[in-house]
Amino acid sequence: MFTGIVQSAVKIERIEKKPGLWTLTLVLPQQLIPGLTIGASVALNGTCLTVTSINNQHVTFDVMMASLKLTNLQSLEEGSLVNVERAAKFGDDIGGHQLSGHVHGIVKVVEVERPENNCIVWFELLDKFKPYVFDKGYIGLNGCSLTIAQVKEDRFCVYLIPETLNVTTYQNVQVGDGINLEIDSHTQAVVDTVERLLKQKQLA
Structure with a gap:
């Protein structure tokens, strides 16, 4: 679950494109790193993605074909900015409204x-x-x-x-x-x- 309160706009550091699968690498701000683990959910431009690797502040996400077809992640290039929000935790303030990260x-x-x-x-x-x-x-x-x-x-x-x-x-x-x-x-x-x-x- 997400709150719709974007925490930062972050540049795409690298995009690895394979048939039906893109891997995005971002250098997340330091304040978004504590507690982040492989398998965690993070929203990029409102699309719920799973963390696949973490190397210091370099964090990667896989984007499957279905997400590429339905969202604007398909138009990203290296250097593009994306809105980033980590998944909400129980007890967090809901400053916006509840979002699932499933783009329509x-x-x-x-x-x-x-x-x-x-x-x-x-x-x-x-x-x-x-x-x-x-x-x-x-x-x-x-x-x-x-x-x-x-x-x-x-x-x-x-x-x-x-x-x-x-x-x-x-x-x-x-x-x-x-x-x-x-x-x-x-x-x-x-x-x-x-x-x-x-x-x-x-x-x-």
Whole structure:
């Protein structure tokens, strides 16, 4: 489980590409190393990955074909920044909302507004996500727990404060970027249950 509070934006040090399997190497900040073990879960751009080796601050992760197809990890290059969050521990503060690290798909950035001391990022709203995206709802975007500020027919936006911009990959966000999206699990459960019950009622 993750909280959606990204701890650092970290560069990809090395990518080893094999058929259907990429191995990513990152040099994690020292503060993220204590207690980290092989087999631990870490979210990169909101995608839950498993630590496969640790050598001082050099940490590696394997990315399988399914994750490459579904997430923006497929577009990473050496030097790319990724949002990093270690898995939450019992007793940790949940500053954002509960995220599983299971990405539902990629959405494109369609507009970036930068009024003073703010950053407003607009994303395309795909039909398959429309039932789960509404004003003031929670959403995971590249592993960040964010509140949806406004929804239009084909797009939605979030507001990013300076701290979020400083700590995450959103410091470099541009139109056309593909962003990993994770639907809030509670929202999905409610919406899917209501839709199922309504269909059953119509068929009765």
